[in-house]
Amino acid sequence: MKEILLTSTLPYWFVFLLVVGGMAALLFQGRNGSKSNVPLLVSAGCMLAATALELLIYNTVHNNCMWWCISKEYGFWEKLFRLIPFAIFVVLQIGQIFMFKAVLEEMTGKSLSLKLLFICFVLTFPVVFVISIGADIFGASDETKNSVGTTAFWILIIAGLAWSLVRNIMSVGLKKGIIFTVFSAVCVVAVCLAVFVFFVALLALFFQVLITVAAVAVGFFLLTNGMGNGSSVVDALAKDQTSKQVFYDNDGHVHYNSGARDTANRNIAERKNGGNA
Structure with missing residues (x-):
């Protein structure tokens, strides 16, 4: 199965079609x-x-699941073009969950809780990431960093689940409240995973752009102001062409090297000596 997932895009398109199919069913219901x-x-x-x-x-x-859009074999524009369907997929998946909730509310005539659960779940990745960076900055040990990160992760998960579960049970009863909350939590986990993978792909694309821009900027700097004291490669080349050292012979003629000047001076001296004789 791993070989199929790393060589064929069909499994990914199948997931995409499932999300589209679910959205179509909800639209039909509405x-x-x-x-x-x-x-x-x-x-x-x-x-x-x-x-x-x-x-x-x-x-x-x-993370290799994104091979089909961030492979080194693809250029920037090809990667960007391949990311578009995935961006649509993420938007559809997020919208599908809230649309499912809206349809249920319309059918039951009762309010359901989902927003806080969604927010708490989505915040788990950035919060843990910020904690990890902060721990590294303040020199905390790996054990402390992992403990704090894990604690923050589960606090967010439990808080979101507990709030939604209590609200849903109060609204539609114990059985239906539990079913909807668990169902929502499972689907939100998939959404979080999709958002995380999409962010990884965007980050890879961003670094490619950053490296390209940095290379162009360095080249431009070297050409315009990279040799210090206000000089540049362009200026140096221009100076080399326009400010060559010149040498004058005894008759005031210009020469561009000392050898030509000395030869001319000898010829001048011989000519003068011949004239005197």
Whole structure:
């Protein structure tokens, strides 16, 4: 399976189509206005299937799952073009969760809690990253850094889950509240994973642009002001062409090297001596 995931884009397109299918089912449910829960169940099935496949793919190949858009074989514009479908996928997946919630609320006539859970889950990665950077700056040990990061991670997860679970149970009852909260949490995990991988891909693309811009800037600096004292390669070349040292012979003629001047002076001396004789 790993070989397929690293050589074919079909598994990734299949996940994309599952998300699109789930969104289409929700749109049908919303526009139809029917109380039938078949489109809703189809959407939920697509969402869970896409989530399971996402987690399986990432667990199998990790960050290499983005080989199809950030490979060194592709140039900048090709990478950017390949990232567009993934950006659409992330937007659809995020929108799908909140649309699913909105459809449920319309069908049940009751409010459901999802926003805080989503915010807490999404914040886990940046918060842990900032804690890790801060610990390195202040010279904390790896054990302390891992302990603080893990604690912050689980505080966010538990806080988001607990708040949403309590609100949902109060709104739709124990069974339905638990089902919706667990379902939402699983789907939000997939969204967080997609956002994280997309950020990694963007970072790789950003570094490629940064390296290119830095190379151009260094070249420009060397050409315009890179030799110190206000001089530059261009100035040096111009000076070499326009400010060559000149030598004058005894008759005042210009020569561009001392050898030519000395030869001319000897000829002048011989001519004068011949005239005197």
